[in-house]
Amino acid sequence: MKAHPPLPVSIIMAGTTLSRWTLSYFATAFVFLLLAEALMTFGVGYPAHPLRAPQTLFLVHCITLGWLSLLMCGALFQFVPVLVAKPIYSNSLPLLALVLILAGLLALLAGFLQLAGVLPFIRHCFLAAAVLLGSGFLLVLWILGCTLARARPLNLPACFVVVGLCSVAATVTFGSIFMLGFGGYANMPLLAELHARGVPLHVIAGLGGWLTFTAMGVSHRLLAMFMLSPELDGAPTRWTLYLGALSMVILIGAGIVATITGISLTPVLAVAGLAALFSLVLYAHDVLRLYRKRVRPVIELNSRMAGVALGHLAVAALLILICAASGVILQYSGALVFLVCFGWLSGLGLAKLYKITAFMTWLECYGPVLGKTPTPRVQDLVVEPRAGKWFWAYFGAVDIAVLCLFIGTPLIFRAAAAVMLIACVGIAVELVRIRRLVDVEAARRLPAGTRQPRLLFTLVAS
Amino acid sequence: MSENFIELDVRPILRSGGEPFDAILGAVKKLEPGQGLRLFATFKPIPLFRVLGSMGFDHEATELSGGDWQVEFTPAAPAAGGVSAEQTVAAPAGSKQHDAWPAPAREMDNRNLDPPEPMVRILAAIEEMPKGEVLAALLCREPVFLLPELAKRGHSWQGAFEPDGKTYRMLIRIGTVQPGAA
Numbered sequence: 241m242k243a244h245p246p247l248p249v250s251i252i253m254a255g256t257t258l259s260r261w262t263l264s265y266f267a268t269a270f271v272f273l274l275l276a277e278a279l280m281t282f283g284v285g286y287p288a289h290p291l292r293a294p295q296t297l298f299l300v301h302c303i304t305l306g307w308l309s310l311l312m313c314g315a316l317f318q319f320v321p322v323l324v325a326k327p328i329y330s331n332s333l334p335l336l337a338l339v340l341i342l343a344g345l346l347a348l349l350a351g352f353l354q355l356a357g358v359l360p361f362i363r364h365c366f367l368a369a370a371v372l373l374g375s376g377f378l379l380v381l382w383i384l385g386c387t388l389a390r391a392r393p394l395n396l397p398a399c400f401v402v403v404g405l406c407s408v409a410a411t412v413t414f415g416s417i418f419m420l421g422f423g424g425y426a427n428m429p430l431l432a433e434l435h436a437r438g439v440p441l442h443v444i445a446g447l448g449g450w451l452t453f454t455a456m457g458v459s460h461r462l463l464a465m466f467m468l469s470p471e472l473d474g475a476p477t478r479w480t481l482y483l484g485a486l487s488m489v490i491l492i493g494a495g496i497v498a499t500i501t502g503i504s505l506t507p508v509l510a511v512a513g514l515a516a517l518f519s520l521v522l523y524a525h526d527v528l529r530l531y532r533k534r535v536r537p538v539i540e541l542n543s544r545m546a547g548v549a550l551g552h553l554a555v556a557a558l559l560i561l562i563c564a565a566s567g568v569i570l571q572y573s574g575a576l577v578f579l580v581c582f583g584w585l586s587g588l589g590l591a592k593l594y595k596i597t598a599f600m601t602w603l604e605c606y607g608p609v610l611g612k613t614p615t616p617r618v619q620d621l622v623v624e625p626r627a628g629k630w631f632w633a634y635f636g637a638v639d640i641a642v643l644c645l646f647i648g649t650p651l652i653f654r655a656a657a658a659v660m661l662i663a664c665v666g667i668a669v670e671l672v673r674i675r676r677l678v679d680v681e682a683a684r685r686l687p688a689g690t691r692q693p694r695l696l697f698t699l700v701a702s
Numbered sequence: 703m704s705e706n707f708i709e710l711d712v713r714p715i716l717r718s719g720g721e722p723f724d725a726i727l728g729a730v731k732k733l734e735p736g737q738g739l740r741l742f743a744t745f746k747p748i749p750l751f752r753v754l755g756s757m758g759f760d761h762e763a764t765e766l767s768g769g770d771w772q773v774e775f776t777p778a779a780p781a782a783g784g785v786s787a788e789q790t791v792a793a794p795a796g797s798k799q800h801d802a803w804p805a806p807a808r809e810m811d812n813r814n815l816d817p818p819e820p821m822v823r824i825l826a827a828i829e830e831m832p833k834g835e836v837l838a839a840l841l842c843r844e845p846v847f848l849l850p851e852l853a854k855r856g857h858s859w860q861g862a863f864e865p866d867g868k869t870y871r872m873l874i875r876i877g878t879v880q881p882g883a884a
Contacts, residue, residue, distance in 0.1 A: 257850050322846050390769070392744070393717050465843065468816050470868070535814055603818065607851055611825030618818060 257327070258318070258600055258698045261334040263675075265314025266593060267696050268342060270668055272306025273586065277664060280657035286574045287650045292439075294356035298349055303581055305345050305373075308451050309408070311589050313337070313380050315596065316401065319458055320384055323398050324391030329383050337379040344372030351422060366423030370416040377412045381405055396473045396481060400457020403485045407449025410492045414442035433500050440505060441495040447577065448516060449488040451585050452553070456480070456523050459546060462592060463527070467543050468535035472526050480522040487515035513564065520557050524550075541624040545591035545631045552583030552638075575645035582638045582660070590634065590667055598622050598674050604698050605677065609689040616680045622670070623679050630666035633659060707740040708733060713770060716744045726750065730757065730775075738776040746771045803860075803875055806838035807831065813842045813869065821848045824874070828857060833877040841870040 276299055279285060285299030313334075321328045328334075347369035353359040384405060388398060414434070420426040421435035464471050491512040498508050527550055531539075556579045563569040563576065598621045606615040637659035644653035675695050677685050686692065693699070710729045712722035722743075729739055739759075741747070750773070751761050759775040766772055808827060812820035820841050825848070828837055844861065852859050852874060861872035 257847075325844055325846050392769075465817060468814065468842070471843075536816060599818070603847055607847070608854070610822055610851070611827070611829040615822075617822075 258604055259314075259321070259328060259334070260331045260698050261338060262314040262318040262600070263597070263698055264335070264696050265310050265317070265338055266597070266671075268338065269307050269310035269314065270664075270671075272302045272310070273664055274661065274668070276302040276307060277657055277661035281654055281661055283650070283654055287645060287648070287653060291574055294352045298352040298356070300577075301345065301348055301352070303586075304446060304451075305341075305348070308581065308585050308589065310338070310341065311593070312404075312451060312454060313341075315458065315589075315592070316380075316384055316454070318596065318600065319461075320387050320398070320401060323401070323461060324388060324394065326387060326391045329386035329390075333379060333383050337376050337383065340372050340376030340379060342376075344369050344374075344376055347372060348419065351419070355422065364423070366419040367425060370419040370423075373419075374412060374416050377408060381409060396477055397457045397461045399481050400460070400484075401454055403481070403488060404450050404454030404457065407445050407453065407488055407492075410488075411442060411446040411450050414438055414445065418442065430500050433502075434496070437499045437505065438495070440509065441491060441499070443577070444491055444509075444512075445488065447580055447585070449484075449491070452580070453484050453488070455585060455588055456484070459550075459588060459592070460526065460530075462595075463530045463543060463546060466595060467530065467539055469530040469533050472529065476522045476525050480519050480526065483515045483519035483522070487512045487519060490515060510564075513560075517557065517561065520553070524554060540595065540619075541622075541628055541631070542591045542595035544628075545594075545635075546588055548631075548635050549584055549587030549591060552579065552587055552635075556580050556584055572646060575642055578645055579638075579642045583635070583642065587635060587638070590631070590664070593671065594622070594627060594667070594674075597671050600698060601675055601677070601693050604693050605686075605690050609687060613687045613689065614684065615687060615690075616684050620680050620684075621674050621677065623673075627667065627670045630663045630670065634663035634667070637663060706734075706736060707738045707774065709740045709742070711742040713742055713744050730754065730759075733777075736777060738774055741773045741775065742766075743771050743773065744769070747773060803873060804834070804836055806873065807835040808837045810837065810839040813840050817843070818847065821845055821851070824848060825851060828855075828874060828876055831876045835876050837874045837876070839872050839874070841872065842868065844870055845872070 279299050279302065285293070285296040289295040317328060317334050347365055350359060350362060351365040351369055354362055354365060384401070388394060388402060391398065394402065417426060417431050417434050417438070421431065426432060426435060460472065460477070463469065490508060494508045495505060495512075497503075498505050531543075531547065556576065559572075559579065560569070560576055563572050569576070598618055602616075602618045602621055609615060637656045641653050641656035641660065644650070644656060672695065673679055675693060677692065708729055710726065712725060715722040715725060726739075726741065733739060739754075741750075746763055746765070751763075754761065754775050758778050760778045761773050761775050763771055763773045808831065810823065810827060812823055815823070820839070824837070824839055824845070831837060844863075849859065856877050857874050858878050859872055859874045861870060863870050
C-alpha cells in the first residue's frame with residue numbers, strides 16, 4: 241500500500257470533554273432568575289422602590305450575580321476549552337467556586353435585607369460577602385486563566401473572553417470596596433470616595449465589560465457554529481475587540497483616577513461610551529454577515545431567539561445614545577439597565593441555554609455509543625414549536641415592561657413581570673424535559689450502553 | 703550521541719499564527735549526514751515526532767521555562783552514509799509511533815453538516831472499517847468533541863487546517879492505540 245504523506249500538523253489536541261459542573265451553574269442561575277421575576281411581580285425593588293434602595297440592590301444582585309454571572313461562568317467552563325481546543329485546567333474546582341460565589345451572594349443578599357430592615361443586624365455580613373465573592377471569582381479567574389494560558393497564542397474569540405474576565409475582576413473589586421463601605425470597614429478616604437462616586441463604574445464594567453462583551457465573543461463563535469457560517473476573524477472583528485477593550489481600559493483606568501481626584505466622571509463615560517459604540521457597530525456588521533452567509537437555510541430556535549436578543553442590544557444602544565444626548569440618562573437608567581439585562585443578556589442567555597443543554601445532554605448520553613447503535617439526533621431531544629411560544633411570550637413581556645418603565649406605569653410593569661416569570665417557568669420545564677429525555681421516542685430513548693443523564697451535573701465515563 | 707545540531711526556532715512563526723512545517727522540512731533537508739535538528743517551539747510538537755520519525759529521526763523533548771519546548775531530533779541509524787531527509791527509513795520494529803500511515807481507504811466530506819452530524823457520520827464510518835485502515839475526512843471546524851471519543855475507542859488521528867484556514871482535514875487510523883490511552 242502506498243504510504244500517505246503525513247499532514248502538516250502543528251497541533252494535536254488532548255481533546256475537550258464536557259464540563260462537569262456547568263449544569264449546576266445553570267440550575268442555580270435559573271433559580272435566581274425566577275426569584276428576581278417573582279420579586280418584580282410582587283413589587284419589590286425598582287420601580288416600586290428608589291434605584292439605590294436596599295430592596296432594589298437585592299433585586300439587581302439576584303439578576304446580575306445570581307442569574308447572569310453564574311450563567312456566564314457555567315457557560316465559560318464549557319465553552320473556553322472548546323474555544324481554545326485545550327482541556328479545562330480543573331474539572332473539580334468549578335464546584336468549589338460555585339459554592340463560594342453562592343455563599344457570598346447569600347451573605348450579600350442578607351446584608352441588603354439587613355439594610356432594608358427586614359433582617360436584624362448581622363455582624364460582618366458584608367465582610368463575609370466580600371471575602372466569599374472575591375475568592376469565588378478569583379477561583380473562576382484562576383481556572384479559566386490557566387486554561388487560556390495553555391492555549392497561547394489566543395484566537396480572537398478567546399481574546400474577547402480575556403477582556404471579559406479582566407472586567408469581572410474590576411467589577412468584583414469595585415463591589416468588594418462597596419461591600420466594605422456598607423459594612424463600615426472602608427474608612428480610608430480613597431475607598432470612601434470610590435464608594436460614594438464609583439457606582440457607575442461598577443455597573444458599566446459588570447453589564448458592559450463582563451457580561452455584554454463576553455457574550456459578544458461567545459455568540460460570535462456559537463452563531464457561526466450552529467448556523468454553519470464562515471468564522472469571522474477579519475478587520476471588523478479585530479476592531480470590535482480593540483475598541484471594546486479600549487473602552488473598558490478608559491472606563492476603569494480613567495474612571496478610577498477621576499473618582500479619587502474628584503474630577504467629573506462625565507467626560508470619561510462619554511469617551512468610553514463612544515469607543516463602546518463603535519465596537520457595537522462593528523459587531524452588528526459581523527453579526528449581520530453571520531446570519532446572511534449561513535449555509536443552513538432554516539435556522540434553529542436558539543439562533544432565531546439570539547437574533548431577537550441581538551435586536552434588543554441594538555435598541556438598547558440606540559436608546560442609551562438618545563438618552564445621553566438629551567441629558568435624561570439618569571432619569572431612565574433603571575429602564576435602560578432593565579432592557580440590557582432582560583432584552584439582551586437574559587434573552588441571549590435563555591436562547592443559548594436551550595441549545596447548549598440539548599447538545600450537552602445528547603453528547604453525554606449518546607456520545608459513547610455513536611456509530612455502534614442507532615441514536616436519536618440532538619433535535620429529537622427538543623420540541624421547538626412548543627418552546628418557541630415561551631420565548632415569544634418572554635420577549636413580548638420584556639418589551640411591555642420596558643415601555644412601562646419609560647412611561648411610569650408600575651402596575652402594568654408588575655403584570656408584565658408576571659408573564660416573564662410564567663414564560664421562564666415554561667422554558668425551565670423545557671430544559672428539564674431535555675435533560676430527562678422526555679421528548680425522545682421511548683423505543684429509542686436509552687439504547688444499550690447508555691444511561692439517563694443526571695439533572696444537575698454531567699457524568700462522562702472516561 | 704551527536705553534539706552536531708542545526709538549530710531552528712519556530713516560536714516566532716507560531717506566535718504570529720503561521721505554519722512552521724515548511725521551515726522545519728527545509729531545515730531537515732539541509733542536514734548533513736549524522737547531523738541532528740534542535741527545534742524550539744511554543745508547544746510539544748507531537749505530530750512532528752511521527753513525521754520525522756518516519757524519516758528516521760529519534761526525538762528527545764525537553765520543556766523549557768515559560769511553556770516552550772526544545773526537541774532534539776537525531777538520526778536513528780547513524781550508519782554509513784547517514785540519513786537524509788529524502789530517504790524514508792523504516793522505523794524500529796514495535797515503534798508504532800514511527801509507522802508511516804497507509805493511504806486512506808475512505809474519504810468523507812463533512813464540511814456542510816452542522817454539529818454534531820460530522821461526528822456522528824465519522825464514528826459510524828469507523829465502526830465499519832477494519833483495524834489499521836485510514837479514514838480521511840474534511841470538516842469546517844476542529845472536531846473537539848470527536849477527539850476524546852476517538853481516544854476512548856483506541857483510534858489514532860492527525861488533523862490540521864489547510865493553508866486557507868477554512869477546511870480542517872483529518873486522518874483517523876482505526877484501532878492502533880490502546881483504548882483510552884490518549
